[in-house]
Amino acid sequence: MPADSGEDNLAERDFLRHADHDIHRWMAQAFEMAKDALENGEVPVGCLMVYNNEIIGKGRNEVNATKNATRHAEMVALDQVLEWCRVKQMGSQNVCKRTALYVTVEPCIMCAAALRLLNIPLVVYGCKNDRFGGCGSVLDISSDELPHTGTPFKCISGHRAEEAVEILKTFYRQDNPNAPKPKMRKE
Amino acid sequence: MEPVPKRRRESDADSWEAFPVLSDDQCDDIKLLEAYAAPIIDKRETSRLVKELAESFPLPGLQHIKRVRACKDKNSPHPLEVIVCLSSDLPEVGGESVTLSDLLHSRPVDSNGLGEPFVVKIPARPPLTRPQFEQASTHWPTSFHEDKQVTSALKGQLFTASQKAKMQQHMLCAVQAAKAGHERGMDAVGAVIVDPASDRVLAVSHDCKRRTHPLHHAVMVCIDLIAHGQGGGAYDYGEYPACQFISLDAQQPKDRAESPTYGNANQPGQAEEKSSQPYICTGYDLYVTREPCVMCAMALVHSRISRVFYGATAVDGALGTKYKIHTHTDLNHHFEVFRGIMLHECQNLQTLDKCLL
Numbered sequence: 001m002p003a004d005s006g007e008d009n010l011a012e013r014d015f016l017r018h019a020d021h022d023i024h025r026w027m028a029q030a031f032e033m034a035k036d037a038l039e040n041g042e043v044p045v046g047c048l049m050v051y052n053n054e055i056i057g058k059g060r061n062e063v064n065a066t067k068n069a070t071r072h073a074e075m076v077a078l079d080q081v082l083e084w085c086r087v088k089q090m091g092s093q094n095v096c097k098r099t100a101l102y103v104t105v106e107p108c109i110m111c112a113a114a115l116r117l118l119n120i121p122l123v124v125y126g127c128k129n130d131r132f133g134g135c136g137s138v139l140d141i142s143s144d145e146l147p148h149t150g151t152p153f154k155c156i157s158g159h160r161a162e163e164a165v166e167i168l169k170t171f172y173r174q175d176n177p178n179a180p181k182p183k184m185r186k187e
Numbered sequence: 188m189e190p191v192p193k194r195r196r197e198s199d200a201d202s203w204e205a206f207p208v209l210s211d212d213q214c215d216d217i218k219l220l221e222a223y224a225a226p227i228i229d230k231r232e233t234s235r236l237v238k239e240l241a242e243s244f245p246l247p248g249l250q251h252i253k254r255v256r257a258c259k260d261k262n263s264p265h266p267l268e269v270i271v272c273l274s275s276d277l278p279e280v281g282g283e284s285v286t287l288s289d290l291l292h293s294r295p296v297d298s299n300g301l302g303e304p305f306v307v308k309i310p311a312r313p314p315l316t317r318p319q320f321e322q323a324s325t326h327w328p329t330s331f332h333e334d335k336q337v338t339s340a341l342k343g344q345l346f347t348a349s350q351k352a353k354m355q356q357h358m359l360c361a362v363q364a365a366k367a368g369h370e371r372g373m374d375a376v377g378a379v380i381v382d383p384a385s386d387r388v389l390a391v392s393h394d395c396k397r398r399t400h401p402l403h404h405a406v407m408v409c410i411d412l413i414a415h416g417q418g419g420g421a422y423d424y425g426e427y428p429a430c431q432f433i434s435l436d437a438q439q440p441k442d443r444a445e446s447p448t449y450g451n452a453n454q455p456g457q458a459e460e461k462s463s464q465p466y467i468c469t470g471y472d473l474y475v476t477r478e479p480c481v482m483c484a485m486a487l488v489h490s491r492i493s494r495v496f497y498g499a500t501a502v503d504g505a506l507g508t509k510y511k512i513h514t515h516t517d518l519n520h521h522f523e524v525f526r527g528i529m530l531h532e533c534q535n536l537q538t539l540d541k542c543l544l
Contacts, residue, residue, distance in 0.1 A: 062421070065419070066420060067414040067418065067419025067420070068411050068413075068414035068419055068420060068490075069467050069489035069490045069491070070407060070410055070411070070486045070489055070490065071421055075402070078402065079400075079421075082399075082401075109488075109512070110481070110486050112481075113482035113485065114402050117401055117402060117482065130517075131517075131518075131519060132489075134481075134485070138515065138517045139481075139515075141481055146503045147503065148480075148501070148502050149480060149482075
């Protein structure tokens with residue numbers, strides 16, 4: 001489609017400029033979601049999915065509540081995006097390719113693949129994820145060549161990174177009530 | 188989950204082989220380093236030479252290398268050869284015409300009993316598998332701590348005939364789920380999660396992505412069904428009757444379910460009782476007709492699956508083809524993977540998918 005590519009590029013630049021301009025506003029809300037996770041005993045990661053300046057999905061970790069280790073903030077928010085499209089009777093493919101994700105921590109390998117599969121073009125995140133990161137930290141799912149796994153996406157990182165790390169540390173300092181208990185040594 | 192006539196099942200189990208999907212470190216050809224070796228002309232000097240050489244030229248990180256070897260050529264006048272140093276120890280000397288005095292220049296090594304050096308290649312890392320050990324040994328004698336399980340897996344001898352029959356039974360269940368999904372317009376991919384301790388099927392799923400949710404791959408559905416069985420879960424699969432799970436209560440033997448969970452906290456038995464409750468997919472095996480994608484493979488890491496058995500490979504597969512997520516050293520959980528289970532039937536399912544496209 002060479003005739004359309006000029007217009008597409010223009011739209012993409014417009015999309016990226018908007019995303020960049022509103023980082024502060026959206027990330028503030030993603031952090032609110034992360035804090036909500038912390039208060040509910042979940043790994044404190046929060047995110048937002050934004051389409052056309054409108055929040056169409058919100059999520060925070062729900063792993064412990066669902067006993068399903070795949071219920072990361074991004075997966076929860078993507079469910080809401082799909083539901084939003086269904087209610088609005090809009091094609092999810094068209095919506096997703098113009099939707100940005102704002103998330104406090106770099107998406108893990110699984111979430112990065114899910115974002116690719118839904119063709120999300122842009123991910124804005126706070127801190128790196130050294131343990132599971134799929135956008136360069138452990139693997140580079142965001143940009144690797146995977147012809148059967150959707151489309152690669154762009155990343156903008158580092159916004160309020162220290163704060164994102166701090167909130168994770170707060171969580172890991174406390175006990176995870178669902179993890180198997182280590183054996184206690186008798187005095 | 189209809190029972191299959193026994194005779195047919197047993198004969199089928201001979202038609203496939205389970206291949207272990209090992210890490211790149213285990214599969215790759217061994218890497219070699221260049222070194223200088225020299226014949227020991229006077230055998231009585233051997234222990235002194237070895238000691239002095241080891242002091243002047245230690246071989247850090249090469250504990251698997253035996254410093255001295257028996258000479259390969261049986262007609263040789265000297266029976267032993269010793270590694271003098273690595274080529275990288277002396278970057279300033281080089282070439283084939285290197286002499287002993289070039290190597291030992293200004294080193295506290297008495298060259299008495301040593302012959303003129305020659306260049307050898309020695310294995311840079313300890314061999315991890317028997318094929319690597321055999322390859323390494325052709326270059327220089329190397330010690331090898333054999334993992335017997337890996338050796339028999341590589342020979343296709345890890346599983347007994349009765350184990351293979353059980354694996355076949357579980358994969359057959361996944362194949363049937365794949366077909367049930369395909370009849371409802373889904374990709375023909377099926378998955379089954381089993382507790383190997385009891386051989387009980389805990390969850391059965393098929394791909395559900397085509398109609399409603401693009402991320403509902405068979406493996407993702409199966410993981411969520413296990414969560415349902417443990418009193419959690421995120422989705423309702425009511426419209427897919429072939430997607431099933433067994434709930435936690437049914438998994439627990441009666442006597443254990445009724446045993447009191449309170450009591451003296453200092454009693455060690457009580458604490459163990461509690462921690463033996465199922466925790467996501469810990470200890471479970473997954474059977475899936477097609478190699479999982481990156482999303483599903485990482486979901487299995489998060490879910491702490493124990494082993495994965497799959498049939499056919501996939502172009503973007505993440506358990507062997509494109510990545511080996513299950514062996515990635517940076518990740519906090521690793522698991523064993525075997526491919527090729529009921530390969531023919533699983534490949535046939537992929538042909539069904541092509542008809543759908």
